[in-house]
Amino acid sequence: MSLSSATSDLPARRKLRLDPRSAALIEASVIPLAALLASALIFSLFLTLLGKDPIRFFALVWTGGVASSFSFQNTLQRAAPLILTGLAFAVPARIGMTLLGAEGALVLGGLASALVAIPMVLAGWPVWLGLPIMALAAMAVGGVWMGIAGWLRHYRGVNETISSLLLTYIAVAIMNFLVEGVFRDPGSTNKASTMPLGPDWRIGDMPGTSVHWGLAAGVIIAVLLWVLMERTTFGFAARIAGGNLRAAQAQGLAVGKLAVASCAIAGACAGLAGFFEVTAVHGQANASLAAQYGFTGILVAFLARQNPLAVVPVALLFGALGASGGLIQRRMDMPDATMLVLQGIIFVTLLVSETLYGRLPFLSTEQAGDRT
């Protein structure tokens, strides 16, 4: 008896003994970082096999995404929609839903804000009244669009992953249909677009920067959603439902409403990203809205472990990769899909790293293990 307790204590003494919360926090930081490092190594190997210099690649990512104030502002500009689409994946994920439809909600949200703007611009409404209406329209349309996936999941048993992706294709088709048809601006010859909003209706940059307000909105919403998920009854109920659906139902939680609400919040976030793309970047709605932000947001949320606060720095990372893409294409003579390959490698490596939770050799597993 004494012998067995001595041997079982031995390995435990070499491990860090932490309270479960800190152990989980360490796991949630160390494992994704290790996965990032591993994917950088795999990608370097990939580049080396192709006869390209990996050190030059990462140096160019630094130059193109971080080094100068111009490139850093470019990064911030690209991070703004990624924060919102990342949140759009992270929130439903907490209730156990894999919702991929942010791209569709972004496209329809952007389209809705451009369309409601047309009568207001023509009637000469004040901008301070018009922009909030546009933002609300974008959030409402995005929210309803994703809410459909949540509703179908909960009340009809339709898998939300597939339905939300199908809704994305339908959203893009609706946008093309309207932009190429009824709402096409006769002046848009090269690329069918809605009526340009004009300089007054563009949302400006934040003072002292060339970064639009979408970044500030993204950060504020990330904090709000963190509070919602971590500090309110709603978030608590959602996490219970995500952990064990049957238990949540047995407790009398309105699981269906929680699911639909989570999806609607997600869609509203993505719709808002579409609003900023229209008012701050393009000035009108057209096919440029479908710029893969919705899909990159999925990866952002996975890397952030579905934590709304962590979404912000991760979005910056992918913003920097996006910002340096053009430079890498020109200087290293590589196709624009290089970043897609890197993203794919990061994604796969990250999912492989999921298997490490609760099994890190230097953390006491008995305490951390039950918090996976």
Next chain:
Amino acid sequence: MSDAIFMVLMAMLGGAIRVSTPFLLVALGETLTEKSGRINLGLEGNLVLGAMIAYATSYSTGSPWLGVLAAGLAGMVLSAGHGWICKLPKVNDIAVGIAFMNLGTGLAFFFGKPFIQPTAPRLDAIALGAWSSNPQVQQALKVNPLFFVGLGLAVLLWWMLKNTRWGLIIRMTGDSAASARAMGVSVDRVRLLATSAGGFFAGIGGAFLSLYYPGSWSESLSSGQGLMAVALVIFARWNPIRCVWAALLFGASGALGPALQSIGFSKGYYFFNAAPYILTLVIMVLSARSQKAAHEAPGELSIVK
């Protein structure tokens, strides 16, 4: 008027056969994978990568059939990666599928850049409509051999799953991993093999896209066919023969827009583009809670739990 209807119907029949082939091949691959109890959402990546590899191989060797083989092998390798990762503990197969969709598409675009311009030898069609003097009938009945490969595969898979020892092992692994283990079957190995074979079929589906219809390689070649095929498997209730009918139905809905355009009705072209997606969604809603589907679904499948 009746002429126009005939033209639309003929164009839809031809279109259904043409458009359905990649659906069919991917759906059969997914059926095999899901029968073993695992879901691979990443077959869209196989489809795109297969299309690129097939086109590149056909261009460099001059043999489109070698391209078909290479596409299948590329799809197999990709899915073997999926199968290998999914056997690790705590890994979610749906998320891995999304990641492989990204990776496959990214690799295809990365290596496919030089092949967007050149023209590669394409697969020849079999002219089954030679008996008719009507050019529309002839056009509609030009059928690619890969369609018959798909049909043959469907029958073979159906027979294999129903009557053979391997089929029994796959079905048992999909219905209850615990009983399969009790019988001494290595669940992970069965699923790895089923996923890899499924990936091979999906890769061939990609070869059809780039080597026959639309018949060239571009980055906008696939628009979610791989994904719709996964939904189609649920609709076909994991039965290879029903996959054939479901794929034809999907093909017809996909051919609706171009068919209407061919008679000069192009008003809602972009809207008809959405028809296959809307149809998929409607079908998913109708089939999700059906008792039959619940009864026939492999018990281990995470998507129906």
